[in-house]
Amino acid sequence: MNLAPALALSLVAATADAQPASASAPASAASAPSRAASAPAIPSSRPIGILPGEDYPVDLMKAGVQGTVTVLVTLGPDGKPADATIQKTSRSQQLDAAALEYVHRVVKLGNAEHPAPPQVLVPIDFVKDSVRTLGTKTCADFVVDATYFRAAFPDKTLRDMNVINLSAGAIVLMQQMAVPRMLAVSRHTKVPEVEATLAACAAHPDDRFFATFQHVVDDAIAKDR
Numbered sequence: 001m002n003l004a005p006a007l008a009l010s011l012v013a014a015t016a017d018a019q020p021a022s023a024s025a026p027a028s029a030a031s032a033p034s035r036a037a038s039a040p041a042i043p044s045s046r047p048i049g050i051l052p053g054e055d056y057p058v059d060l061m062k063a064g065v066q067g068t069v070t071v072l073v074t075l076g077p078d079g080k081p082a083d084a085t086i087q088k089t090s091r092s093q094q095l096d097a098a099a100l101e102y103v104h105r106v107v108k109l110g111n112a113e114h115p116a117p118p119q120v121l122v123p124i125d126f127v128k129d130s131v132r133t134l135g136t137k138t139c140a141d142f143v144v145d146a147t148y149f150r151a152a153f154p155d156k157t158l159r160d161m162n163v164i165n166l167s168a169g170a171i172v173l174m175q176q177m178a179v180p181r182m183l184a185v186s187r188h189t190k191v192p193e194v195e196a197t198l199a200a201c202a203a204h205p206d207d208r209f210f211a212t213f214q215h216v217v218d219d220a221i222a223k224d225r
Helices: 031-037 058-062 093-106 139-152 162-175 179-187 191-203 209-224
Strands: 048-050 067-075 081-088 119-126
Touching: 058 093, 067 093, 081 093, 093 119, 139 191, 139 209, 162 179, 162 209, 179 209, 191 209
Parallel strands: 048 119
Antiparallel strands: 067 081, 067 119
16 A cells, blocks of 8 residues: 555755855855855655555565665656665665665656656655554564564664554554653653563564553553552
């Protein structure tokens, strides 16, 4: 399932173009090189979210491979990609390749009335989990995801995983909590609770991930009272 609008993306200007030097006032020797070196920023499209489906390779999804790929797209006169290169990697060569294939096959920007700029940055988010699948996700599946995330992103913690952010938000929204309860949940959906969830899931892989995470959070809140 592709969350992007059908073949049209709204462009968001990253920064304004640099002001040119006045013709009546010659630029100083110090300022001239600076202005010459500052090229206009490349605009970025809205992120494209890709959930499991034909655009998300099944083998990568099952292996827990997820992430954001930013693609630098050079557009032809028809608004379709004439060239595409990886501007920021997802840290998976296979996922990067899937993003390039998607861009060449699907992306089209601008039209006759509103032409797109010659180059655009297109962020593509490969997201394995959603609110619809959260309740059926197994502990075994979470262990796979956590193992990949830890190997691919050693500079981050498991609290940075998309599924953890999704789950923490779901705990709050589903229970329609009062403010004190919401603050308690916020305090106890951090690294220790995620690590405890991972340990519990490793011990009981057939259990449901979200129920396990919620149980760990509830226990942490109870002990904090």
